[in-house]
Amino acid sequence: MNSQPSAEGRADFARAGAAIEPALLLENVVCTFPSRENPNGTYCAVSDTTISIAEGEFVSIVGPTGCGKSTLLNVASGLLDATSGRVECRGAPVAGINRHAGYMFQSDALMPWRTALENVVAGLEFAGVAKREAEDRGRAWMARVGLSGFEHSYPHHMSGGMRKRVALAQMLILDPAIIMMDEPFSALDVQTRQLMENELLDLWSADRKSVMFITHDLEEAIALSDRVICLSAGPGTHPIGEFVVNLPRPRNVAEISHSPEFQRIQREIWEVLRQEVLKGYAQNKK
Numbered sequence: 001m002n003s004q005p006s007a008e009g010r011a012d013f014a015r016a017g018a019a020i021e022p023a024l025l026l027e028n029v030v031c032t033f034p035s036r037e038n039p040n041g042t043y044c045a046v047s048d049t050t051i052s053i054a055e056g057e058f059v060s061i062v063g064p065t066g067c068g069k070s071t072l073l074n075v076a077s078g079l080l081d082a083t084s085g086r087v088e089c090r091g092a093p094v095a096g097i098n099r100h101a102g103y104m105f106q107s108d109a110l111m112p113w114r115t116a117l118e119n120v121v122a123g124l125e126f127a128g129v130a131k132r133e134a135e136d137r138g139r140a141w142m143a144r145v146g147l148s149g150f151e152h153s154y155p156h157h158m159s160g161g162m163r164k165r166v167a168l169a170q171m172l173i174l175d176p177a178i179i180m181m182d183e184p185f186s187a188l189d190v191q192t193r194q195l196m197e198n199e200l201l202d203l204w205s206a207d208r209k210s211v212m213f214i215t216h217d218l219e220e221a222i223a224l225s226d227r228v229i230c231l232s233a234g235p236g237t238h239p240i241g242e243f244v245v246n247l248p249r250p251r252n253v254a255e256i257s258h259s260p261e262f263q264r265i266q267r268e269i270w271e272v273l274r275q276e277v278l279k280g281y282a283q284n285k286k
């Protein structure tokens with residue numbers, strides 16, 4: 001699309017994100033849970049976290065195991081109320097499920113009794129779109145994710161990568177303004193994973209949605225994103241670094257990691273993350 005800004009332009013946009021109304025804003029978010037160890041105590045998973053994602057920006061959030069990445073995504077999606085702080089999507093407070101958002105999680109949520117096409121159109125059906133129209137749109141999306149001819153296959157007859165494609169189409173057919181993904185490709189083998197990451201980038205660059213992408217994989221975060229936010233180890237996770245990724249697009253995730261600029265960013269982020277990963281690892285061993 002010729003209206004898209006250049007890589008530099010997007011990075012400037014990302015830096016200026018705070019000045020323009022963001023697609024998603026988490027401001028001074030705190031999340032406290034009842035403690036699992038002490039029945040009278042609490043556990044502070046997230047402390048004083050402010051994250052803003054601009055319209056059309058792809059932002060990854062990385063951090064040590066168990067630090068609170070999914071908790072932040074759950075708050076942004078409205079699945080979980082923050083203990084305190086503000087959550088806004090496109091300028092409006094998020095109350096209940098965030099209707100501007102589409103979701104994709106580590107395990108796909110395909111309905112095994114429905115064919116691939118029936119899964120893809122499920123959201124449209126629930127929204128009351130006529131069956132004929134829903135199926136036409138569903139077929140078009142099956143084609144966009146490379147699954148023409150598999151409309152009548154059931155999820156259990158499909159590979160992990162194919163099921164992810166169905167899940168992508170199922171989410172994108174609803175045309176969400178912001179996409180929230182929680183380690184969506186972590187269960188896939190390396191080759192399939194890279195194919196899916198490239199697939200995601202192709203789809204993203206065509207429609208340029210805002211993306212909040214949770215991962216513990218630094219390479220994946222850099223290869224996909226305009227910006228990477230690093231979280232500290234818990235308890236009380238919070239952002240400890242933010243890195244603009246100015247690598248040119250379109251990107252091939254298998255190749256881009258060889259570029260000197262990629263490796264420079266990776267070293268810079270790892271410098272910030274290393275201590276936190278060690279802390280997280282030590283905590284998980286306890």
Ligand SMILES: Nc1ncnc2c1ncn2[C@@H]1O[C@H](COP(=O)(O)OP(=O)(O)OP(=O)(O)O)[C@@H](O)[C@H]1O
Nearest residue numbers: 033034043045064065066067068069070071072216
């Ligand atoms: N409902 C809950 N009650 C108590 N503690 C919880 C609850 N949900 C999450 N936690 C704790 O909050 C912390 C953050 O969890 P969260 O799942 O957000 O981390 P994560 O970074 O996504 O983990 P992972 O890297 O394993 O995906 C963890 O210590 C977890 O045990």
